[in-house]
Amino acid sequence: DAGITQSPRHKVTETGTPVTLRCHQTENHRYMYWYRQDPGHGLRLIHYSYGVKDTDKGEVSDGYSVSRSKTEDFLLTLESATSSQTSVYFCACGGYRGTNTGELFFGEGSRLTVL
Amino acid sequence: KNEVEQSPQNLTAQEGEFITINCSYSVGISALHWLQQHPGGGIVSLFMLSSGKKKHGRLIATINIQEKHSSLHITASHPRDSAVYICAVSYNRDDKIIFGKGTRLHILP
Numbered sequence: 001d002a003g004i005t006q007s008p009r010h011k012v013t014e015t016g017t018p019v020t021l022r023c024h025q026t027e028n029h030r031y032m033y034w035y036r037q038d039p040g041h042g043l044r045l046i047h048y049s050y051g052v053k054d055t056d057k058g059e060v061s062d063g064y065s066v067s068r069s070k071t072e073d074f075l076l077t078l079e080s081a082t083s084s085q086t087s088v089y090f091c092a093c094g095g096y097r098g099t100n101t102g103e104l105f106f107g108e109g110s111r112l113t114v115l
Numbered sequence: 116k117n118e119v120e121q122s123p124q125n126l127t128a129q130e131g132e133f134i135t136i137n138c139s140y141s142v143g144i145s146a147l148h149w150l151q152q153h154p155g156g157g158i159v160s161l162f163m164l165s166s167g168k169k170k171h172g173r174l175i176a177t178i179n180i181q182e183k184h185s186s187l188h189i190t191a192s193h194p195r196d197s198a199v200y201i202c203a204v205s206y207n208r209d210d211k212i213i214f215g216k217g218t219r220l221h222i223l224p
Contacts, residue, residue: 031210033212035214040216041216042201042214042215042216042217043158043201043203043214043217044214045211045212045213045214048210048211048212050210056209056210056211058211059213090158092158092212094212102163103148103160103163104148104150104160104163104203104212105160106150106157106158106159106160107157108157109157
């Protein structure tokens with residue numbers, strides 16, 4: 001158990017509403033990542049964080065924002081959800097001693113449906 | 116073009132066969148990860164390597180830094196090995212970890 005929990009695990013919402021997904025870890029990982037997984041695309045990086053208040057964009061960051069005010073929590077926000085953001089979202093953690101080469105650990109995923 | 120390419124995309128084999136899944140990448144990396152995802156399931160890390168070879172049970176992962184290529188081998192494959200196998204790389208240039216699209220493996224009994 002890598003101590004990573006995502007919430008909510010399932011959510012159905014309507015177009016235009018804000019949504020926040022939470023990733024919580026208990027292992028003091030420095031690096032945290034948000035990915036989305038879609039058929040035919042695999043896992044695509046949305047945003048990542050390399051420390052408290054240090055975040056950067058990934059491949060598919062448009063329409064998403066993140067915040068990391070504490071080591072243990074990494075929040076992904078959809079300011080105004082669209083149907084194209086229907087997906088399964090995975091949080092990943094890893095990296096030790098100032099590197100990004102530590103083993104990766106994943107949350108169980110959050111399935112978001114935007115109607 | 117995806118920076119991390121996996122082949123094959125899909126693979127069906129008979130139980131007991133030797134399986135090879137390939138991963139190639141385009142720029143210098145600090146580490147390469149192999150992961151496994153069972154249908155409807157979570158994602159589990161199998162290996163992290165930056166050089167040479169690692170072995171765990173029937174799974175072997177190798178990497179050739181000069182060729183920018185890695186392989187995942189499964190010996191004496193079993194139906195429970197059926198899953199999606201994903202390659203991911205940590206790039207030297209930044210802290211991003213980028214994934215390949217995965218290889219869907221189906222082992223027939």
